Amino acid sequence: MKLNLCILCLASIAFYWVISAAADGTSSIKPIDKNTSLEEARIALGAAPLIHHMDAFDAELAVVGEQLIIQGKANYKEFKGKRISSYFVCTDCHNLGLETLELTSVSQQDRLDYAVQNKIPFLPGSTLFGVYNRTSFYNDDYDKKYGNLVFGARDSLRNAIQLCAEYCASGRTLLDWELEAMMHYFKREELTLKDLQLTTDEMDLVSTASNKTAKIKDAALSVLNDHYVTAYRAHFPGAMNENKRTYGATGNALNGKKIYESSCMFCHGNARVTYLNLENDVLSGSFLWNNKEGYGDKSIYQVIRWGTYPIAGRKQYMPLYTTEKLTDGQIEDLLAYIKQLANK
Ligand code: HEC
Numbered sequence: 001m002k003l004n005l006c007i008l009c010l011a012s013i014a015f016y017w018v019i020s021a022a023a024d025g026t027s028s029i030k031p032i033d034k035n036t037s038l039e040e041a042r043i044a045l046g047a048a049p050l051i052h053h054m055d056a057f058d059a060e061l062a063v064v065g066e067q068l069i070i071q072g073k074a075n076y077k078e079f080k081g082k083r084i085s086s087y088f089v090c091t092d093c094h095n096l097g098l099e100t101l102e103l104t105s106v107s108q109q110d111r112l113d114y115a116v117q118n119k120i121p122f123l124p125g126s127t128l129f130g131v132y133n134r135t136s137f138y139n140d141d142y143d144k145k146y147g148n149l150v151f152g153a154r155d156s157l158r159n160a161i162q163l164c165a166e167y168c169a170s171g172r173t174l175l176d177w178e179l180e181a182m183m184h185y186f187k188r189e190e191l192t193l194k195d196l197q198l199t200t201d202e203m204d205l206v207s208t209a210s211n212k213t214a215k216i217k218d219a220a221l222s223v224l225n226d227h228y229v230t231a232y233r234a235h236f237p238g239a240m241n242e243n244k245r246t247y248g249a250t251g252n253a254l255n256g257k258k259i260y261e262s263s264c265m266f267c268h269g270n271a272r273v274t275y276l277n278l279e280n281d282v283l284s285g286s287f288l289w290n291n292k293e294g295y296g297d298k299s300i301y302q303v304i305r306w307g308t309y310p311i312a313g314r315k316q317y318m319p320l321y322t323t324e325k326l327t328d329g330q331i332e333d334l335l336a337y338i339k340q341l342a343n344k
């Protein structure tokens with residue numbers, strides 16, 4: 001009798017345990033709301049996970065990753081960090097936050113105005129904000145610059161980071177923990193539905209679609225796809241032909257000043273990452289104005305579209321601006337400002 005009672009009580013404990021586990025199971029399917037990560041929402045709607053999908057997240061490692069990106073080196077546990085590059089940190093060429101009011105805007109002028117208003121630099125590299133959610137890197141013409149190297153990096157965020165550390169930053173191969181730390185930082189900063197700027201109707205559709213028909217889920221997924229950039233396009237048109245240049249005659253000097261100050265001077269001011277010092281003065285203006293013709297490295301038309309290349313013994317180089325980052329019209333704006341600066 002005593003034994004029977006005990007079995008009964010064990011059985012009821014087991015029963016309770018199974019029930020509560022089941023209850024936990026259902027409550028762990030979180031409802032989709034503004035704070036849901038984009039990746040989580042996409043998976044709930046039936047999309048395949050990203051190639052670099054990360055299940056686990058380590059907040060401590062993310063802080064180390066942030067340090068590596070901004071300061072160029074960090075310590076972690078027993079590892080003493082060494083500089084990734086003697087010449088650059090990642091934020092010399094990439095911002096880490098939003099670059100346009102609308103997440104999907106790829107307008108060069110929107111990006112310039114946003115940079116000036118928010119006092120952030122206007123850079124040749126794309127922002128790393130939301131990079132975790134992208135599916136393709138170094139797109140289009142970047143194979144002209146990096147050849148076969150880009151093929152392994154196009155669909156893999158880990159390889160894209162590694163390529164940039166070694167080649168764009170003229171640095172070294174990242175150690176495993178450094179690469180993982182950066183990945184955890186990007187995971188921490190991944191897009192959430194609030195970043196996507198959805199309308200109330202769109203948010204309603206997305207938040208209720210996960211237990212509806214495949215057709216409704218697909219509709220919700222395509223709403224999400226329309227609200228962020230999965231790949232930044234990149235085209236290299238080469239230096240503007242001499243017979244097309246107006247040397248600033250068609251440009252707006254006020255707009256050119258914005259480019260000069262928030263882009264060129266970010267690197268060249270106080271000769272920060274290069275020997276070439278560019279200031280808001282007649283000396284710098286005259287140097288650029290006097291070299292504007294032809295296709296030499298010192299001509300603005302040339303250097304903007306080709307950048308310069310790292311050479312042995314001199315590994316700092318200038319990254320080029322794609323048409324997606326700077327238009328030919330904006331180059332003329334810059335020339336109009338340089339002309340003014342040079343008192344010509
Ligand atoms: C000297 C400039 C420069 C430096 C320094 C630099 N990058 Fe880049 N990076 C670029 C350019 C240019 C691209 C080309 C694609 C783009 O950003 O539009 C790029 C691309 C990338 C991409 C792919 C982005 C995309 O959407 O195609 C990642 C990721 C990246 N860099 C990470 C890093 C990290 C991490 C560091 C620091 C270790 C770093 N970069 C340092 C210039 C630079």
Ligand code: HEC
Nearest residue numbers: 092263264267273274275276297298300303308316317318
């Ligand atoms: C990401 C940093 C960066 C930005 C932004 C940048 N530059 Fe450069 N630039 C460099 C580096 C590095 C060099 C290579 C010079 C060296 O060897 O130190 C260079 C080289 C040059 C040269 C060639 C110098 C020579 O002697 O051949 C010119 C001209 C130039 N930049 C103008 C500009 C102008 C104009 C802008 C703005 C549209 C600009 N740069 C934006 C980093 C930058």
